[in-house]
Amino acid sequence: MDMNKKIVTSLLIGSIAVALAACGNDAPEKQAQETASQTQERGNAAASAPEDSYQRTFEDCVFLGDSITEGLSFHELLDEKNVLAGAGKTAEFSLEDIGELTKRNPKQVFIQLGSDDILWPTDDPIAYSMKNYAKLIGKIKEKLPQTRITLLSVTPVTEEAVKMEPRYQNIGRYNQAVKELAGKEGASFVDLSPIFSGGSDFYDADGIHFKSEYYTKLLELLKEQAK
CATH class of the missing domain: 3.40.50.1110 (SGNH hydrolase)
Structure with a gap:
């Protein structure tokens, strides 16, 4: 019975470690995607700014x-x-x-x-x-x-x-x-x-x-x- 508990506990700890590792690997990728998206949005806004400025002027x-x-x-x-x-x-x-x-x-x-x-x-x-x-x-x-x-x-x-x-x-x-x-x-x-x-x-x-x-x-x- 004690041996079974040890096995189950080991499996549970291993699953948690894998899940944490996966989350850690996804985070930089997600952050990079968000940064790229934000940069593109800023670029689009900058590109349209002169035309908007002329229309106001x-x-x-x-x-x-x-x-x-x-x-x-x-x-x-x-x-x-x-x-x-x-x-x-x-x-x-x-x-x-x-x-x-x-x-x-x-x-x-x-x-x-x-x-x-x-x-x-x-x-x-x-x-x-x-x-x-x-x-x-x-x-x-x-x-x-x-x-x-x-x-x-x-x-x-x-x-x-x-x-x-x-x-x-x-x-x-x-x-x-x-x-x-x-x-x-x-x-x-x-x-x-x-x-x-x-x-x-x-x-x-x-x-x-x-x-x-x-x-x-x-x-x-x-x-x-x-x-």
Whole structure:
């Protein structure tokens, strides 16, 4: 009887020791899994932080423009409510957006037009565009007198794009006209050329439109304007 008790006791102690050893081996593995999961969550939060920050910074703004401007919402740096733009938009066509812009009632509107205006089939596309650009600014002042207006320069294109479409050589002249118009109309003007001063690989395949990295640089440049 005593021998049986010893055997049972030995088996019980052995089972407990195995169980404790198993728990000890699982603990580091579980801790490592939890640490990896927490690190990934922090990484995801950090990755989304810039976009969230831009949406907060520009929550009371609207970007009005063509397909270049549309990239802000396409690449999801800003919500669609903050972007009123589309392919083929010119200063003339943007007059049709005044009603929608008035509904959104932004504190500030950033206008970037010209990439399509420069290609308009008329004798003097720059003069034609400036006439409609002035009308656009006038309408915004009339409907939204408290809204601040900032005009943005037309972004440069690659040399290959100029070879394909020589009229892009007039971007510099167009931007000078926009700067002068801003002065006449009491609007702000921002030259975007510093974004490209160190060279860039921001361009999409067509050499005209941009990858998301460009829009991050754009919003960084403009965030002080939005305060």
